[in-house]
Amino acid sequence: MKSFLAQVAKEIYTKNQNSLSTLVIILPSKRAVTFLRNELLKLVEKATIAPKIISIEEFIQDLANLKLATNIQLSFEFYSIYKKLTPEDQLEDFHTFTSWSQTVLQDFNEIDRYLIDPKSFFSHLFHIKELDQFHWTNTENKTNLQLQYLKFWEKLYVYYTAFNNHLIQKGIGYQGMIYREANENIEHYIQSKKSIKHYLIGFNALNNAEKNIFQELLTNTEADIYWDIDAFFIEHTEHDAGLFLRKYKDQWPYFKQHPFKVISTHFQEEKNIQIIGVPKNIGQAKYVGNLLTQPSLDIKNTAIVLGNENLLNPILNSIPKTINKANITSGFPLELSPFAPFFEMLMEVWEKNKDGLWYYQDVIKILSNPIAHTFTTGKKEETRALIQKINKENVIYLNDETVTNISAQLFIPATNKTTNVIINNCIDIILALKVHYSNENQRNSLFLEYLYRFYEIFNQLNTFNQEHAFITGIRSLKKIYDELLSGETVDFKGEPLEGLQIMGMLESRNLDFDNVILTSVNEGILPAGKSNNSFIPFDLKVAFGLPTYKEKDAIYSYHFYRLLQRAKNIYLLYNTEPDVLEGGEKSRLLQQLTMLKQDNHHITQFIANPHIKNNKKELFQINKSNAAIQRLKEVANKGFSPTSLSNYIRNPLSFYTQTILGIKEIEEVEETIAANTLGTIVHDTLEALYKPLEGQFLHIEHIQQMRKNIEKLVAEHFSQSYTSTSNLQGKNLIAYHVAKRYIENFMNFEEKRLKKGKKIKILQIETKVKSQIKHPDYDFPIYIKGKVDRVEEVDGIINIIDYKTGKVEQKDVEIINWSALTEDYKYSKAFQILCYAYMMYKETPYNLFEGGIISFKNLQSEVIKFAKKDKQGKGAVKIYSIDQQLIETFEEILKNLIHEIFSEAIPFQEKEIQKHEY
Numbered sequence: 001m002k003s004f005l006a007q008v009a010k011e012i013y014t015k016n017q018n019s020l021s022t023l024v025i026i027l028p029s030k031r032a033v034t035f036l037r038n039e040l041l042k043l044v045e046k047a048t049i050a051p052k053i054i055s056i057e058e059f060i061q062d063l064a065n066l067k068l069a070t071n072i073q074l075s076f077e078f079y080s081i082y083k084k085l086t087p088e089d090q091l092e093d094f095h096t097f098t099s100w101s102q103t104v105l106q107d108f109n110e111i112d113r114y115l116i117d118p119k120s121f122f123s124h125l126f127h128i129k130e131l132d133q134f135h136w137t138n139t140e141n142k143t144n145l146q147l148q149y150l151k152f153w154e155k156l157y158v159y160y161t162a163f164n165n166h167l168i169q170k171g172i173g174y175q176g177m178i179y180r181e182a183n184e185n186i187e188h189y190i191q192s193k194k195s196i197k198h199y200l201i202g203f204n205a206l207n208n209a210e211k212n213i214f215q216e217l218l219t220n221t222e223a224d225i226y227w228d229i230d231a232f233f234i235e236h237t238e239h240d241a242g243l244f245l246r247k248y249k250d251q252w253p254y255f256k257q258h259p260f261k262v263i264s265t266h267f268q269e270e271k272n273i274q275i276i277g278v279p280k281n282i283g284q285a286k287y288v289g290n291l292l293t294q295p296s297l298d299i300k301n302t303a304i305v306l307g308n309e310n311l312l313n314p315i316l317n318s319i320p321k322t323i324n325k326a327n328i329t330s331g332f333p334l335e336l337s338p339f340a341p342f343f344e345m346l347m348e349v350w351e352k353n354k355d356g357l358w359y360y361q362d363v364i365k366i367l368s369n370p371i372a373h374t375f376t377t378g379k380k381e382e383t384r385a386l387i388q389k390i391n392k393e394n395v396i397y398l399n400d401e402t403v404t405n406i407s408a409q410l411f412i413p414a415t416n417k418t419t420n421v422i423i424n425n426c427i428d429i430i431l432a433l434k435v436h437y438s439n440e441n442q443r444n445s446l447f448l449e450y451l452y453r454f455y456e457i458f459n460q461l462n463t464f465n466q467e468h469a470f471i472t473g474i475r476s477l478k479k480i481y482d483e484l485l486s487g488e489t490v491d492f493k494g495e496p497l498e499g500l501q502i503m504g505m506l507e508s509r510n511l512d513f514d515n516v517i518l519t520s521v522n523e524g525i526l527p528a529g530k531s532n533n534s535f536i537p538f539d540l541k542v543a544f545g546l547p548t549y550k551e552k553d554a555i556y557s558y559h560f561y562r563l564l565q566r567a568k569n570i571y572l573l574y575n576t577e578p579d580v581l582e583g584g585e586k587s588r589l590l591q592q593l594t595m596l597k598q599d600n601h602h603i604t605q606f607i608a609n610p611h612i613k614n615n616k617k618e619l620f621q622i623n624k625s626n627a628a629i630q631r632l633k634e635v636a637n638k639g640f641s642p643t644s645l646s647n648y649i650r651n652p653l654s655f656y657t658q659t660i661l662g663i664k665e666i667e668e669v670e671e672t673i674a675a676n677t678l679g680t681i682v683h684d685t686l687e688a689l690y691k692p693l694e695g696q697f698l699h700i701e702h703i704q705q706m707r708k709n710i711e712k713l714v715a716e717h718f719s720q721s722y723t724s725t726s727n728l729q730g731k732n733l734i735a736y737h738v739a740k741r742y743i744e745n746f747m748n749f750e751e752k753r754l755k756k757g758k759k760i761k762i763l764q765i766e767t768k769v770k771s772q773i774k775h776p777d778y779d780f781p782i783y784i785k786g787k788v789d790r791v792e793e794v795d796g797i798i799n800i801i802d803y804k805t806g807k808v809e810q811k812d813v814e815i816i817n818w819s820a821l822t823e824d825y826k827y828s829k830a831f832q833i834l835c836y837a838y839m840m841y842k843e844t845p846y847n848l849f850e851g852g853i854i855s856f857k858n859l860q861s862e863v864i865k866f867a868k869k870d871k872q873g874k875g876a877v878k879i880y881s882i883d884q885q886l887i888e889t890f891e892e893i894l895k896n897l898i899h900e901i902f903s904e905a906i907p908f909q910e911k912e913i914q915k916h917e918y
Contacts, residue, residue, distance in 0.1 A: 003512035004228050007031065008201055008261050009039035011226075016051075016197070019042075021050035025199045030055045031329055031503070032202060034496050034512040051177050056203075056210070057175075059098070062179035063189055063213070069172040072460065072484055074105055074827040076468045077170070081163045085155065090148060095476035105174060108160055112176030115183060116544050122157035128537055129153040142853040143246040179209035183190065187215045189527040192521055193221065204562075205244045205555045208545070216255045227260070229558075230267040230565045240557035243302035266566045270600040271562075271898075275590050277576040277607040278416055282314050284519050287608055289318030291517060291571055292500070294688050299323055302502040303513040305563060306330070307520030315502065315519075325499025328381075329507040331489030337450040337506070339433075340485060342371045346410070347481065350422060351474040356414040357397040360390050366410050374436045375407040375429075382406055394723045419471045426458045449490055455914045459486050505559050505655060512566040523584035528554035541835075562590050576607060586738045621907040622656055631660045633900060639770050639785030642835035648901060653910035655901075677722055679805040680738050682856065683789065684717040685710070686746070686803065687766045690790070703751050714740050742805065742856045749859045753794075763798070764791040771842040775895050782898060790854075791846075798849035799863060800836050800882075804829075808855035814867045818889060822897045829853060833866045834890045850880050 010163055016412060027033050033053050039159075040050070052063075061068060069077070079097055088804060111121055130150055167173045173181065198217050203225075206214065219225040233242035233250070249260045278284045288304060291297065319326060349362040366372050367383055376383050383406055387396060403411040409429055412421065430451050437447045461480065465471045471480060501513065505526070523529060530549045534541075540547050564570055572593075574586045594603055629648075635644075640659075647653035656665045689706045696702075715725045718736055726735055753760060770785035790801040794820055813830045815821060821831045833851040840846055852865035869877040870887065879886075900906055 003035075003039075004038045004202065004263060005036045005512075006673055008199075008226050009036055009043060011200060012093065013040060019417075020051045022195060023197050023199060024059075024193075025051055025053045025115040025201060026056055026059050027053070027201045027506060028056055028203055028509045031496075031507045033512060036201070037102075038497050043050055045445070060178055060182045060209075060213075063185050064173070064176050065185070066168075066171060066173040066181055068178060069167070069174060070100070070489070071102065072480060074174055075101055075483075076464050076470060076478075077166060077172075077768065078105065078159075078163055080468060081159060081166055085158060085162060090151075092470065092767035093476070094263065094470040095473070095479060098479060099853055100434070103533055103535055104156070104159075104544075107534055108163070109174050109176035110318065110536070110546055111160075111532070112174075112180040114210065114544070114546055115180060118160055119157060120154075120222045120717075121540075121544060122160065124540060125536065126150070126153045128540060128555055129441070133469055174416055179207065183209045183677055184214050186213050190216060196221070198223040200225040202226065204228075204549075204558050205551065206248075211248075215252060215254060217602065218252075218258075220487055225261070227262060228264070228562060229262055230264040230561070231262050232265075232267045233558075234262055235559060240554040241561040243551075243554040244558070252512065253340075263567050267561070268598050268600060271564070271568060271570060271598075271602065272571045273572065273593070273601055273603045275572045275594070275603065275605040276574070277605075278573055279577045279608075280575060281311055284312035284575060285311055285318045285766055288315055288509070288517055288519065289320060293320050294325060297515055297569070299325075299500050300498070301513055303508065303511070303516040303517070304670040305508050305516060305518045306502070306504050307518060307522070307526045309504050311519055312502070319500070323500055325495065327496050327499055328492040329496075329501075329502050331491045331502040332490040333486075334450065334490055335485050337490070338447075339371065339454055340452050342369060343454065343481070345850050346426075346429075346479045347422075347474060350412055350417060351410075351478065352416075353414055356400045358399075358403050358411065360398065363398055363403055363411075367406070371412055372407075373432070374433060375410055379406050382727065396723075417474070419465060419473065419477055420462075422477060423462045423476060427455065427462070430455045430458065440734050442789070453488055453490060457481065457488065460484060479542045505556075508559065508563050514567060515569045515570045515571075516563055516567040517573070518560075518563065519573045521560075521572050522578050522589045523587050524578075525587060526560060526587050529584075540809065550684060564593075582594040584624075600604070619910040619912065620653060621909045622653065623907045624904045628656075629659055629902065629904065633780050635659055636780065636782040639783035642784070642786050642832040645784075645835065645897065646825070646828040646831055648897070649822055649831070650830065651911045652908040656908040665776075675806065678739060679803075680713055680721050681714065681717045682742050682805050683803055684721065685713045685739070685743055685768070686789075688713050688717070689743075690762055690765045693762045696762060698750065698754065700751060703747050703754070707747055710740060710743050710747070716742060745859055746854075746856065749854075749862070753862070758794055761793040762790075763793055764788065767791065768842050769836075769839040773891070773894060773898060775898055777899060778902065784835060784839060784894075786836055786839060788840065791840070798838055798846050799865075800833070800849055800851040801863065802833060802851075802853050803856070804853050805856045807857035808853050808864055809858065810861065810864055810867075813853060813864055814869055816869045816872060818893055821890075821893055821899075830866055834882075835894075837866075838887055838890055838894065841882070841884075841887045846880060848883050851882055 010021070012025070013020075020736065027036060033055055037050070037053050040053075057068070075098055079094055080103055082101075084089060110116055130153075164173075165178055167177060168181075175542050198221060199558060200214055200217070200223065203210070203214075204227075207901060214225065218225060226517075227245055228241060229245050233239050234246060236242070237246065246261075249255050262617070278287045278288065292299070292302075301906055304315060308316065312328070312332065313336055316328075316332075345365060349358075349366060352359060352362060364387060367376065367387065386398075386402070386406065390398075396451070400411070400413040400415075404413055409425060412425060432466060434448065434451050434455075437444045437451065461471070461477065461484070464480075471477050501510075501511075516524075519795065522528065536546065538548060569664065572590060578584055644655065644659050647658065689709065692704060714736070717738060718725050723732070725736055750760075768785070769789045770783055771790060773782045773784055788800060789803045791798075808829060810828070813833060815827055815830050819832070821827050833853070836847065839849045840849070849867050852863040854863055858864070865880050866882070867880050869876045869878050871877075
């Protein structure tokens with residue numbers, strides 16, 4: 001197969017081999033320029049002066065004698081005009097201005113590219129907006145907001161005119177303005193280039209300026225034009241791929257006397273087409289990687305075309321190692337580099353810090369960032385001490401002095417946070433990182449390339465701000481920075497004509513490959529759909545001949561089918577599980593392709609079945625080593641707590657890590673007080689209130705006296721266990737009052753019991769107990785220890801009480817089968833009650849008592865007592881008394897559990913945690 005550019009090059013060379021230097025060849029893209037130049041090079045047999053081969057953008061800029069300004073530069077220039085023409089009381093700040101100015105600039109661009117009369121156009125636009133206002137309000141008396149709204153549309157033409165004049169004086173312009181200026185200059189250009197022959201190669205959808213310029217060249221100079229289209233799409237008048245070229249063929253006067261050069265008739269040739277559905281973007285990237293491993297695929301004549309260019313990074317990571325040459329056209333987005341989130345994070349944190357107080361999570365986020373370590377290498381001990389202080393003391397906010405002591409570059413004081421300071425500080429950070437990554441031990445060429453591009457971005461910001469001074473806050477700076485970053489790429493260095501070709505859809509124009517892999521052929525991507533970033537109503541666009549989504553769909557259709565024209569093996573991938581932001585279902589282009597029913601097209605469709613790993617969690621087990629057994633003996637000698645034994649029942653692996661290895665949970669800041677911390681505050685407060693009453697009967701007077709001390713004691717223990725109560729706010733302030741309410745409700749509960757005539761004697765408060773378990777299989781000491789919240793005597797019955805700030809119900813402390821105590825964690829509360837009862841029975845004179853829980857969220861149930869049931873359902877007999885027989889039965893259960901813990905034959909086996917356990 002001969003490519004389109006190869007055929008064009010041969011024809012141009014055959015006609016002009018002795019006058020190549022007099023030619024100007026214009027193509028749609030720089031990529032096509034490179035490939036055409038290479039094709040001509042293959043044909044030239046002797047040294048000669050090459051023709052001028054340029055892209056349409058370069059040609060138009062030369063014709064207009066204007067330089068293309070960047071979007072950010074245009075925003076600053078436009079705002080300077082907006083400030084001059086807008087009364088001060090109606091003036092918006094730069095940040096608000098940029099939220100709508102980009103859309104206005106895009107509309108200016110379209111109006112100029114299509115040579116629309118701006119005065120007439122903006123007059124119609126204003127009257128449409130005026131009619132809209134009348135339609136919605138239906139009143140002559142408009143509000144001030146409505147009047148300002150209409151004034152904006154009325155002044156749009158004034159803004160447009162002043163902005164264009166301003167740019168002309170500076171010798172710059174936006175794309176549409178440059179096209180309009182080029183159109184004005186075409187006659188003069190033709191007069192000065194009579195001896196030059198122009199070739200226009202491979203165009204499709206032309207704006208009005210391009211149409212006019214091309215027709216002027218074709219009519220008034222020795223020019224020729226070649227279209228990159230297959231005859232099939234010209235002949236089939238219903239097909240969108242030929243929509244624009246059919247119009248030019250029928251409407252341009254030039255083609256009344258000259259042939260319409262359709263070079264290709266390859267679309268109906270034999271093709272192997274695979275339409276492949278692959279779940280998710282990463283799945284598509286992996287599938288592309290698998291395709292590239294096929295021996296039959298000639299990599300030198302293969303192109304990966306990205307329908308969604310966000311797939312570049314996963315595609316690059318999926319290329320087989322056997323492919324050592326690849327040319328990437330689109331470049332790597334700078335916003336995907338590791339420095340992008342670093343600067344994003346810094347600006348977000350700096351924006352939040354307005355009053356000199358730094359939120360602890362922001363501080364930790366900065367200090368834990370690997371890139372930030374460059375600035376804290378000499379302060380490692382101070383950094384570690386600061387993080388420990390934050391976690392231990394629940395420090396929510398830190399002042400400027402504390403954090404700037406770690407790094408003044410990472411933490412800019414609130415008093416010095418001007419826009420210029422921030423920009424220059426970012427430049428200083430980049431220069432410091434450059435030194436770090438230039439160091440021989442840390443040298444990283446790719447990181448240095450990234451840093452250079454960031455250096456360029458912040459220098460641009462510095463230049464614009466020095467010249468215009470419109471960026472007045474971090475919010476505006478961050479928005480402009482984001483816009484600059486989004487358009488920046490790191491170009492890959494490679495040989496553009498060798499190896500695997502990876503490109504976006506637009507870069508594929510005029511290029512042909514035997515093997516084409518096209519990704520993301522989904523609705524909303526190919527074609528892009530009805531997305532429309534414009535203030536211009538649809539009907540007005542139609543009336544003035546501006547393109548709508550219909551024409552844009554035809555452009556996508558052309559690019560799609562042009563890519564397929566000369567290819568032999570075609571792989572069209574689409575995402576079977578797209579989300580809202582990543583396009584919709586399978587593209588209509590795929591549906592249309594299957595309906596064309598070409599005899600030589602072998603189309604297969606299938607859903608790829610990627611190798612899916614079983615995501616079911618693999619449960620671990622750890623065998624008991626001699627060291628583990630020795631550690632268990634040490635713990636047993638000190639005493640197992642009921643909580644640690646419950647932890648073993650819940651998950652032996654968790655018991656291993658916490659009790660044997662001594663790995664505690666990571667100490668973190670409780671930004672809002674945790675449930676266990678709240679429980680500690682309530683326990684400590686009740687201990688302080690009731691400890692003086694040990695050995696005494698409880699009276700109403702005691703309750704009344706304790707009520708007077710509740711606020712003081714809760715505040716004291718809140719400060720000890722969590723944080724000071726002086727500056728509480730939000731959920732923590734609510735939690736403080738919840739703790740007080742718990743104690744007050746408990747006092748009401750106690751008073752209610754006393755008023756019912758119950759005689760309550762406080763025997764023990766927060767008593768530590770420790771008891772030995774004599775196991776026949778082990779000759780070393782084994783203890784169980786704990787802290788009993790309360791022991792009381794009520795009407796002659798001794799109760800062992802455990803406080804719970806959470807909700808507990810009767811069913812939580814009832815058992816039927818003894819074995820369930822050590823098999824199911826949901827009986828943990830019953831297990832803990834019996835542990836306390838066992839220790840009290842062994843270590844105190846009490847040998848007959850009851851055990852229960854006081855639930856602060858279920859005080860109406862009073863003491864929720866442990867019960868042994870003989871069966872399930874109605875008619876079950878419940879035994880509440882804990883006597884010698886019950887203790888002996890529980891002791892056997894306890895010994896069996898101890899045996900399981902110490903048995904070398906039974907590993908620490910991880911269990912799946914059930915939802916109800918939380």
